[in-house]
Amino acid sequence: MRPRTSPPVLSRLLVGLYPRAWRARYGDELAALLEEAPPSPGVVADVVRGALAARATPLSLPGGPDMTGHSRVQALASLLAVALVLPSLAFLSAATVRLMQPREYQPARAAWVIFDFFGALPRELAAVVLLAAPALALVLGLAVAWRRLADDPESRTDLAALGAAARRMSRHPALVAAILAALASAAVLIFAADHLIAG
Amino acid sequence: MPRHPTPGAQPPDPALLILASLAAGPKHGYAIVRDVESFAGVRLGPGTLYGAIPRLEAEGLIEPLESDDRRRPYRLTGAGRDLLRARLVTMERLVGAGLGRLAAT
Numbered sequence: 001m002r003p004r005t006s007p008p009v010l011s012r013l014l015v016g017l018y019p020r021a022w023r024a025r026y027g028d029e030l031a032a033l034l035e036e037a038p039p040s041p042g043v044v045a046d047v048v049r050g051a052l053a054a055r056a057t058p059l060s061l062p063g064g065p066d067m068t069g070h071s072r073v074q075a076l077a078s079l080l081a082v083a084l085v086l087p088s089l090a091f092l093s094a095a096t097v098r099l100m101q102p103r104e105y106q107p108a109r110a111a112w113v114i115f116d117f118f119g120a121l122p123r124e125l126a127a128v129v130l131l132a133a134p135a136l137a138l139v140l141g142l143a144v145a146w147r148r149l150a151d152d153p154e155s156r157t158d159l160a161a162l163g164a165a166a167r168r169m170s171r172h173p174a175l176v177a178a179i180l181a182a183l184a185s186a187a188v189l190i191f192a193a194d195h196l197i198a199g
Numbered sequence: 200m201p202r203h204p205t206p207g208a209q210p211p212d213p214a215l216l217i218l219a220s221l222a223a224g225p226k227h228g229y230a231i232v233r234d235v236e237s238f239a240g241v242r243l244g245p246g247t248l249y250g251a252i253p254r255l256e257a258e259g260l261i262e263p264l265e266s267d268d269r270r271r272p273y274r275l276t277g278a279g280r281d282l283l284r285a286r287l288v289t290m291e292r293l294v295g296a297g298l299g300r301l302a303a304t
Contacts, residue, residue, distance in 0.1 A: 026249055032269040033228040033245045043244055050246025054253075 010039055017051035020154065077144045084137035088130045091118045100191070107194065213243055213251045214260075218275060218283040221261060227270035228252070255279070 011034040015027045034047070094114035101108035118126065148155050169176055220226060220234040228248055236242045252273065255261045260279035264272045275283070 022253070026253060028269040029228055029271050030245055030249050033232070033248070036229045043246075046244030047246035050244075050250045053246075053250055 008035065010044075011035055014039065014044065014047045014051070017048060018054050022054050074144050074148060077140050081137040081140040081144070084133040084140070087118075088134045090114055091130060094118075211239060211241060213247050214255055215283070215286055216241060216243065217248070217251055217255060218260065218279055219287075221273060221275040222280065222283060225264055225272040225274035227266075227268070227272045229270060230272075 011031045014034060015023060015031050018027065018030075030047075034043070037043075039047070091114065094111040097111035098108050098115050103109060103112055118130070121129065149159065216235045216239055217231055219238070220231045223234070226234060228245070232243050232245075232248060252261070256263065256273070258278075259276055260282055261273045262276050264274055266272060
């Protein structure tokens with residue numbers, strides 16, 4: 001057996017552009033091929049194009065779950081869920097931000113415009129946009145997540161790792177408090193800077 | 200990629216080039232690139248090669264062989280051999296007819 005060597009940085013970066021399932025199966029082979037000859041700009045462009053194609057059309061790998069049709073449907077359902085929830089998210093954000101500053105300052109002024117726009121919608125349309133669409137997005141989102149977890153062992157492993165990380169964090173409340181304080185401080189500073197700049 | 204030496208000519212289908220290369224025996228990625236370059240004058244880029252290999256493998260036209268190396272070799276399956284033969288016969292007919300008509304005009 002040949003000793004394994006760490007691939008050069010560029011090869012590793014290029015291989016990293018491919019989807020994880022693809023890398024798990026072909027990543028080592030592609031890295032080995034890239035190491036055979038120094039990557040030229042043409043080779044880099046070719047690999048980037050290949051990685052984009054691999055992300056756009058996931059393949060069903062032999063011995064693996066059939067990802068072709070499911071992935072496309074799941075991607076479309078995810079996009080639809082995001083599109084459905086965005087208007088209500090914009091409305092809620094605007095409703096919150098408009099109360100944080102006098103109306104003449106940005107972003108409160110823009111928030112009032114968005115809030116007034118939704119306020120002027122007919123009652124039935126507002127019910128569809130603000131209630132029915134998020135409800136459908138919730139159903140779609142849960143369905144996609146459920147299906148993905150059922151189909152993909154790697155996603156289940158990732159979720160379990162996320163849960164384990166959350167449990168570990170919960171044993172260090174001081175660390176959690178420090179992170180939350182830092183995030184809140186950053187938000188406050190951004191808001192204050194925006195207020196000062198806007199004038 | 201793939202690069203072809205004849206300006207204006209459409210580069211051959213990478214999948215067909217890979218099948219033709221493996222018809223001579225199992226090869227890993229770099230050996231396929233070199234072989235295709237030698238018999239077709241086309242240099243397959245790594246992204247092009249590894250765009251075609253998973254497709255061919257998923258379609259059962261090629262299969263990987265066990266390897267201790269990161270450079271995993273592939274070989275043609277029976278279905279791959281049949282498909283390659285059918286495609287080449289079709290191309291041969293086309294080439295014969297096309298060249299014959301060019302010679303007659």
